[in-house]
Amino acid sequence: MSAVIVFKNAGVGMAPAPETLAESPLSAQAEVSTEVSTEVTTVVSAVAEDAAVKESQTSTDAKSTASQPQGSGKRWWTNIGRRVYVMLGNLVPPLLGLCIMVGLWAFVALNNDSIPGPIATWEAATKLFADPFYSNGPNDQGIGWNVLSSLQRVGVGFGFAALVGIPMGFILGRFTFVNRMFEPVISLLRPVSPLAWLPIGLLVFKRADPAATWTIFICSIWPMILNTAQGVQRVPQDYLNVARVLGLSEDKIITRILFPAVLPYMLTGIRLSIGTAWLVIVAAEMLTGGVGIGFWVWDEWNNLKVEHILIAIFVIGIVGFLLEQFLLLLARRFSYESR
Amino acid sequence: MSSSDMSQTNLDHQTEVKSSTKPIVKVEQVGQTFKTRQGNFVALRDIALDIYPGEVVTLIGHSGCGKSTLLNLIAGLTLPTSGVLLCDNREIAGPGPERAVVFQNHSLLPWMTCFGNVMLAVERVFGRKERKSKLDARVHAALDMVHMAHAAEKYPHEISGGMKQRVGIARAFAMEPRILLMDEPFGALDALTRASLQDELNSVLAKTGATAVMVTHDVDEAVLLSDRIVMMTNGPAATIGEIVTVDLPRPRDRVELANDSRFAEYRATVFEFLYRKQLKKVA
């Protein structure tokens, strides 16, 4: 990285002496065989390009670009080779980690009769996933239905939380008075396990299903409020100054400046919310029953089908992982900094 | 006023402007005190300055003397604690579209393209009166003026610092302001880019006959661009020390001026003020 800076300075500051820029790419290309020198070539030509874009009028830069586009085909190949190498390097450690986990599991299973090993579990899983969407009445449904109804509860509870939490966050972020008013309330309620709210939900809604959704609402709402509020507070003063000198109306300020600036924070809030919601739903369903992955785990425990419990653990983990990845992808798509 | 008659009778022109036309901006005995944790901090005192139509005025002074504070007062981003500022004989009570601002750090909104950034300003000023096609044309004309038409659909992070500053200037000009306020617009750029942007600004100002107030700490930039250079004393309680009227013909060519004795004299005057009379005591 330091090489970049050194060359960049030489390129810009010493522009009256074009030899410095014109020579270095050639001399570096003479020994293209070693890794280091290819790196230098790319750096120097990148700087030359950069300078040319900036100041295409000056003749010094015109000269420096003229000497640049040689041997780029070779560089292209080494780049691909390096990328494959890096990809393999990235893949090996996680795969190794998973292997160790399965190995440990097999070891424990060998020494403990009640826990099925990887192979037995795999066989049970193939049977289970042969027909994930069967339905024999409310208490006997395929694993696919169970996962989907859990996801539905998370979706509905989270949806309500977003509907309430995002506007709340905007208000808290924008008005210090309201913020300070709600601060003690939020500090008091946030550490409470959402499951503690389950009886209240049962009491109010009289049915298990909305009560489970209610716990999801409670656990999702805090990250939504807090992250949105933080995002609003951190909108750079520069952007607000732009809004002021342009004299934008309040609705334009919200839609064109506040909302896009807060969006990355909001997406972080959504990710945290859904993450916790997925943790909580399993526990809530164990308590409320019905259809859902948490209930299914409990049911299989009652049936003493331990391999199904292990499968459920994997399914819960994989679904949670996919949710997280999807939301990270979404966040990356909408974050203006990394774009 | 065209640039040609400025170059012919520049001295007469300056005095003539002052006697015949009314100032756009009047700064009358303005003071600015900030409340800080260590008590009150007097940043500016007794600032009196008239800015006339078509004039380019630069504010120069050591860092921290209150140049930005004064510019923000004219922009209406802050209000003075004493005295009054007038724009077209009306008190400045807040920002207004007749006073466009170019920020030092360009302040383009990163989630909009260059076109979108300029459009935001154009919409605000002309959106009620004009059709969409006319607004589009305005945006394109503004980008074209600073030679950024090719980057209309690019996002700010996709273009260089100098280009961003160009778009910032386009955004300000697109509002057709009465007066253009710039706070060290080229401060963050390298020397070559800065020079080409200075030349561009000079030609755009000449083309539009715009009035401009610009903060700078670069003496050459001040002499090259200004009709008057306002030199500020050191803070705290900074005020205007001296004002130099720059009677150099326009259009100004930096290469020719480099050998011009008058250019050297103006430069020397400003240097004298900054480094003899107002030498900053470095702790």
Ligand SMILES: Nc1ncnc2c1ncn2[C@@H]1O[C@H](COP(=O)(O)OP(=O)(O)O)[C@@H](O)[C@H]1O
């Ligand atoms: N909002 C503020 N609160 C307190 N002090 C300020 C504030 N804005 C500027 N100052 C002080 O006023 C002085 C002038 O600042 P500024 O106008 O930014 O200087 P510069 O000439 O470098 O642009 C500085 O000493 C600065 O610390």
Ligand SMILES: [Mg+2]
């Ligand atoms: Mg400043």
